[in-house]
Amino acid sequence: MFTLTENNVVGKELRVTVVDSLKEIMAENEKVIALDADLGGASKWTDLAKSLPEQFINVGIAEANMVGVAAGLSLTGYTPFIHTFGPFATRRVLDQIYLSGAYADNTINIYGSDPGFAAGHNGGTHTTWEDIALLRSIPGVTICDAADEVQMDWIIKEFAKSKGIHYVRGNRKGVKNVYASGSTFKIGQGNLLREGQDYLIVATGQLVSEALEVATNLETKGFSADVIDMFTIKPLDKGLLLERLVGKKKVITIENHSITGGLGSAVAEVLADNGLAVPLTRIGVDERFGQVGTPDFLQAEFGLTADKILEQLPIL
Secondary structure (H helix, E strand, O other), X not given: OOOEOOOOOEOOOHHHHHHHHHHHHHHHOOOEEEEEOOOHHHHOOHHHHHHXXXXXXXXXXXXXXXXXXXXXXXXXXXXXXXXXXXXXXXOOOHHHHHHHHHHOOOOEEEEEEOOHHHHHHHOHHHOOOOHHHHHHOOOOOEEEEOOOHHHHHHHHHHHOOOOOEEEEEEOOOOOEOOEOOOOOOOOXXXXXXXXXXXXXXXXXXXXXXXXXXXXXXXXXXXXXXXXXXXOEEEOOOHHHHHHHHOOOOEEEEEEEEEOOOOHHHHHHHHHHHOOOOOOEEEEEEOOOOOOOOOHHHHHHHOOOOHHHHHHXXXXX
């Protein structure tokens, strides 16, 4: 069960949340191993190296090897968690995740940090608009996009409980709180955060807070909207989508990702598969590479702030 927070402020850095969650898990289970691709300072996983040195491996800047090591650990009964920046955790190592991970029926838990505009000054080489699209194509992979620190903590702990390839993307820095402390969730189940009659807004990750702001703004203009946090993109909660689509004039998807292959595509597939002619507006990135700038600048540049999203809606 979840509860929305009333103070929509920036919370604890998500990288700190991940480290705190892993410390708890690793202290309870010596079979949980953390691997990092020489980003311990950026990820704060050096804290894991200090507190639990026997359960930490820095593989160096060798991401494909990191996945291979994680697969070997899985084969020998360990539960590996790996981290690097989003593009290097997915695009660079896709073949290893596919073959050494999913095809070989191994367990690898992946944290891909700083997706989309969160890459900031690291620029286009470190920007991933396609990580969800790539991993959606691999059978059996679970894909999550954490909305805030509460959800990230829950996701990391939940990943440790089951077998398979699990991917969570999230900013390293702090993001706006959406959920109250103690909230719990369910993999593959979307969260209906707000109810409305006119439109259905489906958002994920850091942009859930922007989606709620968009809905509030729409209300001042005489429209009401459902808002769903679809924090699990795979498996997608098709049942909730079909239920909330009834009577809606339009569906709007909002994601810090390409509109090709991500949340927008997944929702479009549900509409097509069920023969539904509800208009769909996909808010995301369309045919662009990343660039250098502050995260705030880039979020606006790519049209992913609440006000920029509203400008893209033809309903106004």
